[in-house]
Amino acid sequence: MQVSLASERLLAELLKARTGQELPDNRRWRIGSALSALCREYGIKSVDQLVATFSPSRQTTLARQMVEALLNNETYFFRDRAFFETLDQRILPALAQARAETRTLTIWSVGCSTGQEPLTLAMLLASQEARWAGWTISILGTDVSGSVIEVARKGCYTPFQVQRGLAMGEMIAWFEETAQGWRVRERLRRMIRFEEHNLLDPLPPLPGGQMQTFDIVLCRNVLLYFDAETRERAFARIASVLAPDGWLMLGAGETTHGLTDRLAPERGAPGFFRHARGLRRTRAA
Template structure:
C-alpha cells in the first residue's frame, strides 16, 4: 500500500500534525506516514489509514490522537549531539555567565524540543562534572517537547544499550548511569537537575525565564516559514538580553527572523538583535 492509495487520509493526517504541532510534513516525506503509524494501527487493530482517520473523527479519542501525533514526530536524539556546540557552551558561554551572573549566582537554560532527554542530560552532566565551579549557584534546567511519550521517556531516564552508546563516553556512562538488565538508567541526582514539561513552541514559554541560554535544535526545520518566524518571536521574548540561542546545524536565522543575529562572540550561536554585541575574546582565554 502506498500513500497514493490513501491520499485523502494522508492529507488529513498531515493537516492534523501541522494543526497540533506546527510541523509541516514535506511532500517527499509523506511516505513516512504509514510506516510510522503501523505500530499504532496494529495496537488498535486498525487495518488502513482510512479506517484510522475514520476512528479519529468518529470517537474524538484524545489518547489515540496523541499516539498518532507522537508516532509522526521525529524524536531522533543522542547524547552530546554536535559536540562542537557543547564545547562552546561549556568552555565559553557558561564561563562568561559565571562572571556576568556572579552577583545573583543564578542561571537558566531552556532546551526546547528536547525529545527523549539526551540533550538535557548532556547539559546536566557537563555542569555536574564541575561542582567546584557551580557551588552555591541556583541553576534551572528546563526541557520541553510536544511529544508526551518523549517526555515520559526523558523523565524516566532509562535508555537502551544502543542509545547509551550514542555520543556518551564510557567515563560518563559509568559515572552517571546504573545498569538495569540490558538498559541503563540515569542516576537520580542527575534526573533531579532537569525539569521536563510537555509543551508546544506555539504556546506561552515555560516558567523560569528569562533564560540565559535557549537551545532549540533540529526543531524549526520541520516548521513552515511563517510558523518559524512566530517561534523565533516567542524565543526572543524569553531570552535574557545578553542570552544566547542555539539552533541545529541545518538551521538558520537568515530570511526567517529579524529578532536574532549571529552572536559574533560564540561560534554557531545567536544573540538578540536588540542586545549589544559583546567583545569577542580568544577561545584560549576560556580554558
C-alpha cells in the same frame, strides 16, 4: 503500507494544527511505517482505515497517538559535540562571570525528545564542580510529545541509547546499570524538570506568577519542520523569554536570517545567536 493521498493530506493538516510542524511530500513516505504499530494496536488493517476512525476536530486519544507517531524524535547524547565544546569553552564561562552576583543559571531545551539533550547539559555542568559550586542551576526540557516526556522523566535508557554519544567512562560516571536499563544518576535528575509543551504556546508562569526567563535556550533541529511563518512565531516566542544577554543555540544549518530582527548570529560561534540590540551595543563599544 499504502496510504491514500486523502489520508496523507488529512494527517498533514492534523500534524500542522497540533504541533505547527509541516509534513512535506518528501517526508510522507514514512507515514505507513510510522503508524503501522498503531494499526496493529487497534486491530486495523490500513492507515486509511485508521484515519477514517477519528474526527480531526476532536481531542481524542487516537489523534494524539497519530500525531506523536509522526513526530521525529531523533536524539542522542552530545549530539554535534562541537556545539557543546563552544558552550563549554565560551558561553558558560561568560555566563559564570555575568551571573556571579545572583549565582543562578537557567536553561531551556526545546524539543528535548527523550531527554538526552538536557542530560548532556547536566553532565557538562556537573563535571565543573569548582565553577558552579553554590549555584542554583535549573534546566527545563520540553517537548510537544507527552510520550517522550514520560520516557525522559523516567531517565532509563537501553544500552544502545547510552552508547550513542557517550564514552564508557561517561556512561559509568553518570548512569547506573539496572535490570530495567541504564538509569541516570539522581545528581543529574535533580537538575532537570521535564514538561509537555508546544514551543508556539506561552510557557506557564513560575509559582507566584513570575514569567520564566532563560540564560540559554537550545532549539536544535526543531525549526526544520516549520514553514517560514511558523518559524517567525517560534523566534518571537524564544526572544521573549531569552535574557537580554542570553544565548540561543540552533541546530547545524539553522539560522535566524530573514525570519526575525530580534536575534542575530554571534561572531566566531557558529550556531549561536543573541539579542540583536544587545549585540549592536556590544560591538559598538
